[in-house]
Amino acid sequence: MKKVKYLILGGGPSGLTLAHSLIDRGVPQDQVVLLEKEPTVGGLCRSQQVDGAPLDIGGGHFLDVRKTDVLDFLFRFMPREEWNSFDRISRIRLRGQEIDHPLESNLWQFSKSDQVDYLESIARSGCIRGEPMPEKFADWVTWKLGDRIAEEYMLPYNRKIWSMDPAKLGTYWLHKLPDVSFRETLRSCLEGSPFGALPAHGTFLYPKNHGYGEVWRRMGDALGDSLVTDCPVQSIDLATRTVNDHWQAETIISTIPWTLWPGFCDIPREVSKAIKQLSVVAIDVEYVPETMSNPSHWIYEPDEAISHHRYLLRSNFCTNARGYWTETNAIRSRPTTGFRHHNEFAYPVNTLGKLEAVAHVLAWAAGNGVLGIGRWGKWEHMNSDIAVAEAMGEAARITSEITNK
Numbered sequence: 522m523k524k525v526k527y528l529i530l531g532g533g534p535s536g537l538t539l540a541h542s543l544i545d546r547g548v549p550q551d552q553v554v555l556l557e558k559e560p561t562v563g564g565l566c567r568s569q570q571v572d573g574a575p576l577d578i579g580g581g582h583f584l585d586v587r588k589t590d591v592l593d594f595l596f597r598f599m600p601r602e603e604w605n606s607f608d609r610i611s612r613i614r615l616r617g618q619e620i621d622h623p624l625e626s627n628l629w630q631f632s633k634s635d636q637v638d639y640l641e642s643i644a645r646s647g648c649i650r651g652e653p654m655p656e657k658f659a660d661w662v663t664w665k666l667g668d669r670i671a672e673e674y675m676l677p678y679n680r681k682i683w684s685m686d687p688a689k690l691g692t693y694w695l696h697k698l699p700d701v702s703f704r705e706t707l708r709s710c711l712e713g714s715p716f717g718a719l720p721a722h723g724t725f726l727y728p729k730n731h732g733y734g735e736v737w738r739r740m741g742d743a744l745g746d747s748l749v750t751d752c753p754v755q756s757i758d759l760a761t762r763t764v765n766d767h768w769q770a771e772t773i774i775s776t777i778p779w780t781l782w783p784g785f786c787d788i789p790r791e792v793s794k795a796i797k798q799l800s801v802v803a804i805d806v807e808y809v810p811e812t813m814s815n816p817s818h819w820i821y822e823p824d825e826a827i828s829h830h831r832y833l834l835r836s837n838f839c840t841n842a843r844g845y846w847t848e849t850n851a852i853r854s855r856p857t858t859g860f861r862h863h864n865e866f867a868y869p870v871n872t873l874g875k876l877e878a879v880a881h882v883l884a885w886a887a888g889n890g891v892l893g894i895g896r897w898g899k900w901e902h903m904n905s906d907i908a909v910a911e912a913m914g915e916a917a918r919i920t921s922e923i924t925n926k
């Protein structure tokens with residue numbers, strides 16, 4: 522039996538950052554252990570060489586960091602000079618052409634008659650007419666953007682990515698979508714140029730000579746003996762906080778999906794019920810060797826007759842790479858003979874009732890000396906920079922609690 526102060530489950534960005542941040546704050550390295558199921562760390566941010574160049578097997582990953590402490594932390598493992606900077610080019614395929622994202626800032630790229638069509642529909646929307654904001658995502662889309670954008674883009678695209686009825690999604694996560702007002706949309710059409718809020722990753726960094734996984738791989742290497750790979754969590758004794766009958770901890774920090782927990786230990790009925798409410802989308806990433814003649818870094822595909830929902834043109838952001846990859850909700854995937862990576866846990870789904878379910882699970886876990894952080898601990902769409910920021914904050918909180926005791 523190995524006894525440690527902190528046992529971290531999962532070696533994605535959240536677990537890796539937490540391990541380093543605890544050690545940075547003075548916790549002896551032999552008191553921090555991270556268990557990772559796979560042979561390599563990085564979680565959804567891992568990369569693999571495919572057809573002579575890196576491919577991000579968890580989907581398209583770009584670094585857009587607002588916080589300097591997060592950036593400084595990442596540059597410790599991969600210095601700034603090892604990253605290229607890009608001005609984002611992302612497009613949406615609609616009405617037989619490609620329009621820059623976000624659509625509401627770029628309707629001016631359509632013909633005049635298409636612009637009138639979309640503007641008229643937005644002008645009739647519930648949001649403009651002063652109707653109260655709906656609670657269901659599907660109703661919100663039409664309320665906010667009008668029925669044309671809803672029916673031609675937002676609803677089909679969301680049906681593809683989630684493979685579920687958008688009426689089951691809540692609206693509490695919509696601050697993540699670009700918020701462009703009708704006035705800004707009108708102005709962009711009149712001026713013939715984009716106007717309004719820029720989406721995330723307006724500019725982004727991507728490694729010059731590697732895939733996105735490299736920074737996390739180096740972070741794992743720097744953990745030395747604190748990192749145990751090829752070690753899937755299989756059992757947890759909550760009374761003694763012992764994992765796999767081998768690792769005993771004062772505190773367990775879980776970054777792995779709660780939906781796996783019923784396979785590890787006995788869970789009270791009410792907590793099991795909450796866990797059953799957490800839904801997840803699996804994504805298949807598939808490589809296509811043909812290089813597209815197109816300047817975009819990525820393209821959104823709302824056409825429901827096509828299985829994938831996004832193209833990632835790696836030839837436009839990976840050095841010396843050809844080809845592109847696609848992202849598809851695994852339920853919609855078709856048989857392939859080419860390279861495909863299946864991500865069983867890709868998107869936590871923002872269903873109605875999720876926030877209450879997660880709060881219930883976290884409260885039960887905390888009562889058992891287990892903290893939940895990261896994409897799966899919080900069941901939240903956090904980008905990797907946010908996962909890093911959260912884990913750094915959690916390390917500060919845990920260590921200051923100890924100092925104050």
Ligand SMILES: Cc1cc2nc3c(=O)[nH]c(=O)nc-3n(C[C@H](O)[C@H](O)[C@H](O)COP(=O)(O)OP(=O)(O)OC[C@H]3O[C@@H](n4cnc5c(N)ncnc54)[C@H](O)[C@@H]3O)c2cc1C
Nearest residue numbers: 531533534535558564565580582583754895896903904905
């Ligand atoms: C398609 C897609 C595109 C994205 N694009 C971007 C982007 O452009 N920019 C960006 O910053 N972020 C992006 N993200 C988000 C980014 O992937 C996450 O923020 C990040 O991976 C969260 O890290 P995490 O450690 O919380 O979770 P994960 O990366 O999922 O890590 C969890 C880890 O737990 C391990 N694990 C699971 N089960 C067990 C077990 N039983 N025992 C031990 N270990 C286990 C897994 O193997 C994994 O290593 C994207 C995500 C997706 C799906």
